[in-house]
Amino acid sequence: MTGAQVANALFVATIILYASAMFGHAIEYAFDRRAPKRGKVLVASGGEAAASDETAETDAAATNDAAANDDNAAEVPVSPVAARAAGRLSLVLTYLGTIALASSIVMRVIYTGRWPWGNMFEYIVGMALAGMVTWLILVAGGHVHRRLGLFATFSVTMVLGTSVRVYTEAGPLVPALDSYWIIIHVTAAIVASGILLIGCVFAILHLLKRRFDRRISEGKTPGFPLNIAKRLPDATVLERLTFKTHVFAFPLLTFGIFAGAVWAHFAWGRYWAWDPKEVWAFIAWVVYAAYLHARVSGRSARVNAPWIAILGYAVMLFNLTAVNLIFGGLHSYAGV
Secondary structure (H helix, E strand, C coil): CCHHHHHHHHHHHHHHHHHHHHHHHHHHHHHCCCCCCCCCCCCCCCCCCCCCCCCCCCCHHHHHHHHHHHHHCCCCCCCHHHHHHHHHHHHHHHHHHHHHHHHHHHHHHHHHCCCCCCCHHHHHHHHHHHHHHHHHHHHHCCCCCHHHHHHHHHHHHHHHHHHHHHCCCCCCCCHHHCCCHHHHHHHHHHHHHHHHHHHHHHHHHHHHHHHHHHHHHCCCCCCCCHHHHHHCCCHHHHHHHHHHHHHHHHHHHHHHHHHHHHHHHHHHCCCCCCCHHHHHHHHHHHHHHHHHHHHCCCHHHHHHHHHHHHHHHHHHHHHHCHHHHCCCCCCCCCCC
């Protein structure tokens, strides 16, 4: 078996492990009757807790406790003890999947003898690894509850599954990418993209929880998909996690764009040429800057900030997919 075949086998094993972990986390999320804990989250910049929807966040903790009591009154097919055991096993599977994914990338490096960011497939795989490492660090640090791994593993599994559509055989770099700048520029962009993926997950969960709390406060029964948010942490916790992940990723994204400009100067003799990839990377940067500005601005702006964060990742995905596959330009290195 060649190194490329080993890398492919580890990649397939990663998807299987993450999918299995997602199933186990779903069991824990659905049948563990304990109310979620708040988690260890630092106070937001400016010393003030993040404002979401004032009505929605009035008594989120009480809402969680009430939801847990409702569950206790109902018969469920899986005991809470078994559900928690499924969650612990899922966390182990997530670690194993992350090790397998990292090993797959390392095998590509060994087989090809070059840095593993040479095409769109490898970029997506690296982004998934960065996202899952970010998630595991947050779980290990006690900042998020293990059961939320349902949403992290779902997101990363979908990303990896989608990457199969642009799979590229391991091979040498195209001459234009054969530079040490690929280590600096692309690695920064990949790590930032992976962290922002988790930040986008938090933003979506925050909006779900915020809306769920509002429906409860209005005396209404939330339906699908809002009822998914019943066991989520407080909306304020999810909002702060969204903010902290974006604060950490934004400087990396900024550095990646600047490093790309320097590389372009050495490779093509100019820092900026309005190439589609450059333009959309800059648009994403502006959107994320707008999110951070909205987050530390007035109350009304902070309420809308999660939507801006989600828009930012939508622009990132557009730049990764449509710009690579549809638009021409100097950055046409998708390999498909």
